[in-house]
Amino acid sequence: MYHIIINPTSKSGKGLAIWKTLEPVLLEKNVPYRAYISTYIGHVSELAEEITSAASGAETPLNLILLGGDGTVNEALQGIADFDKVNIGYIPTGSSNDLARALKLHRNPTELLLQILDGTHSRRIDLGILTYDDNTEIVSRLHKRPEHRSRYFIVSSGIGFDAAVCEEALFSPIKNTLNRFKLGKLTYLGIALKQLITARSVSCRICLDGKDTIKIPKFLFSAFMIHPYEGGGFRFCPQADDTDGLLDLCVVGNLPKLLILFALPTAFFGKHYMFPRINHYRASSVRVRASVPLWVHTDGEVYLKSDRISISCLGQRIRFLV
Numbered sequence: 001m002y003h004i005i006i007n008p009t010s011k012s013g014k015g016l017a018i019w020k021t022l023e024p025v026l027l028e029k030n031v032p033y034r035a036y037i038s039t040y041i042g043h044v045s046e047l048a049e050e051i052t053s054a055a056s057g058a059e060t061p062l063n064l065i066l067l068g069g070d071g072t073v074n075e076a077l078q079g080i081a082d083f084d085k086v087n088i089g090y091i092p093t094g095s096s097n098d099l100a101r102a103l104k105l106h107r108n109p110t111e112l113l114l115q116i117l118d119g120t121h122s123r124r125i126d127l128g129i130l131t132y133d134d135n136t137e138i139v140s141r142l143h144k145r146p147e148h149r150s151r152y153f154i155v156s157s158g159i160g161f162d163a164a165v166c167e168e169a170l171f172s173p174i175k176n177t178l179n180r181f182k183l184g185k186l187t188y189l190g191i192a193l194k195q196l197i198t199a200r201s202v203s204c205r206i207c208l209d210g211k212d213t214i215k216i217p218k219f220l221f222s223a224f225m226i227h228p229y230e231g232g233g234f235r236f237c238p239q240a241d242d243t244d245g246l247l248d249l250c251v252v253g254n255l256p257k258l259l260i261l262f263a264l265p266t267a268f269f270g271k272h273y274m275f276p277r278i279n280h281y282r283a284s285s286v287r288v289r290a291s292v293p294l295w296v297h298t299d300g301e302v303y304l305k306s307d308r309i310s311i312s313c314l315g316q317r318i319r320f321l322v
Contacts, residue, residue: 002064155226208285288311
């Protein structure tokens with residue numbers, strides 16, 4: 001039995017149309033399945049919790065297929081009761097699809113579904129968890145305050161500039177328009193330039209594995225990566241390995257804004273470390289303390305501003321059908 005959660009609004013409303021091309025494949029092959037259509041923000045998480053809670057005592061893992069974008073996968077992670085009891089299949093229909101890019105998933109949804117149904121190939125990958133260590137009250141425009149102080153992520157999390165770009169992009173009506181013309185990356189690039197110009201000076205301390213502390217008097221952002229890509233193809237951490245149990249950090253600070261304008265496009269090719277004060281680190285756990293609350297994202301989903309967060313990597317916690 002396959003449980004399939006569909007985000008119909010992904011890919012600017014094309015998610016449902018893609019599902020309608022896949023359902024006949026399941027029927028033709030007599031594959032037992034049950035489909036669930038999400039209808040509001042947070043519904044995917046509720047559906048995932050409902051589906052996986054029933055499998056918590058089962059001897060064999062449950063098969064869960066997610067049809068949507070990186071945000072859909074992120075929502076589902078929050079609801080999964082026991083990761084050891086779930087096999088996850090993913091059919092990307094989002095605008096950024098950084099997870100699909102990193103996993104090198106087939107671009108044809110039908111071919112990808114057939115691979116998942118074949119069931120002979122799976123891989124274990126790392127899972128990240130972010131915890132808000134303060135009691136901030138600043139909530140994003142699109143989301144409501146999360147019920148839990150911790151959130152899982154599978155692609156990346158971040159604090160500062162990259163999260164501020166995500167928060168505005170999620171709220172931007174321009175994004176859907178550009179997605180229709182396959183120009184979604186321009187949304188992030190345009191908002192990134194705007195956020196860069198208006199960014200205020202912030203200081204920050206980043207502690208790696210409880211030992212080494214990085215002090216940044218003029219902090220822009222830090223991305224905590226499980227996979228190489230975020231934000232629609234920015235290769236912030238080309239070295240990231242999704243099976244090593246470690247977070248790869250891209251930390252940017254003390255860099256003139258004009259120089260950042262030149263550095264940002266090079267991140268699409270992973271060449272941004274040639275610029276001074278853009279640094280790479282690796283750790284299994286990280287603590288961040290900023291001088292003011294900053295936007296925080298998990299897989300591009302932004303809920304809160306925070307000045308104190310903790311991030312850890314849970315090694316090879318998720319089983320993916322690929």
